[in-house]
Amino acid sequence: MEQPAQRSSDKAALIRDAILIAGPTASGKSALALRLAEQQNAVIVNADSMQVYDVLRVITARPDADALRQAPHRLYGHVSPRIAFSTGSWLRDVAALAASEEGRRFIFVGGTGLYFRALVEGFAEMPEIPDHVRNRWRYKLHEEGPEKLHRILRAEDPEVATILRPSDGQRIVRALEVLETSGRSIAAWQADSRPPLIDRASATFKVIEPDRPTLIARIDQRFDRMVEEGALEEVTALLAAQPDPAMPSMKAIGVRELTGVLQNRVTLADAIERAKIATRQYSRRQSTWFRNQLGPEWQRISGFS
Structure with missing residues (x-):
């Protein structure tokens, strides 16, 4: 049974000494988190709303097998694509993780701004409006x-x-x-709002603000690698699971574009270019959100580890 929410001032209930690493896609967040995790014997926790889905490893750029061997990773690929996973769902998983691994240092890394805001400020979950x-x-x-x-x-x-x-x-x-x-x-x-899970006073905040031309080049190169490593096969597996088209998993960048290839509506080359454009646009929205929404406690770094 879910326990009543504790007051955010109850420091014993909060995650202490956490490291939060935010930034746009392809900016080097995961590499930075991995380096810090190895140095500090910390646990890396996913804070990306698309990397939670089990089928979508390649197309969402989840950590590869080498990274998983180097440091413990949590809340990656643990959700069915048929589930409408929300910020509230993620917070519940974080709370359960903190309780089960009490005493460990956590590094939260990802590009979903609402996850970071909910960690630090608390969150009032609302129903999805049709x-x-x-x-x-x-x-x-x-x-x-x-x-x-x-x-x-x-x-x-x-x-x-x-x-x-x-x-x-x-x-x-x-x-x-x-x-x-x-x-x-x-x-x-x-x-019924949930209180913050992070002890703000002991946390370290980092947000990556990459050089735009270099970021675009990295985005393009990464999507080419995704296709080489099986992105098309992942979309095939996703569609075989028959999630509702409105499910968040169906909105991962690359899914719609590569679905067009599978349905013979576009060529693979066209789909790749469209996915790259969509990713660049998404990265710009992420950067704008982080620039405008994250406060002065966030250290601004250039990234590209």
Whole structure:
């Protein structure tokens, strides 16, 4: 049974002396983590939302067999692609890992900004909102205005309505879509928020800010290696597992592009180029997020180990 969340001020419940390494894809995060793990006898913990899926080793650039022999790695490839694995799911796995390996030093490494934010700041898990629900409430906001939606919210969820301004359309819509999807007030979801798992005072924070031209070259070279090492075969295995097309595993970069090859819709050369472009665009979004969202405690380093 899940234990009640402890207060974030309870230092005994937090992971102490952790190292957090964030950065865009192909920036050398894993190599840096491996070097530090060998030096400090630490455990490397995955903080990448795509590297959790068991089928996708090559296409998500999970650590190879040599790396796994050099240092213990946790939370890599432990989830079925048929599962909608969330930030909340990952936090639960981290908490269980910390309890089972108490006293070990952990190095969290990855490119998923929300994972790092949840580790350090805590996390309120929310239900996944179907597109049709989200689109309908946003259409109503545009057509009817926030005051009309606020009256609906006041009838359905008066507690939340009292704390939201009638003009705050975005938050009103969010409350309504959560209520419709889950049958539960957004206030109840927020009350169940998970506290931080990291002791901020003893942690070391590193974020890689790579040189852009060199990063692009590394991205392109790496995807070529992925294809050589079996990325197409991995996508074949993923499709054989028949996950719902909406599952996060189906959104890993390269899956859609190589699926086109398997379905004879595009050539392999075209798919490779499209996947490289998508990866470059994703790396830019990652870099922007880390630059704007991570605070001054994060040491900025150039990367490319």
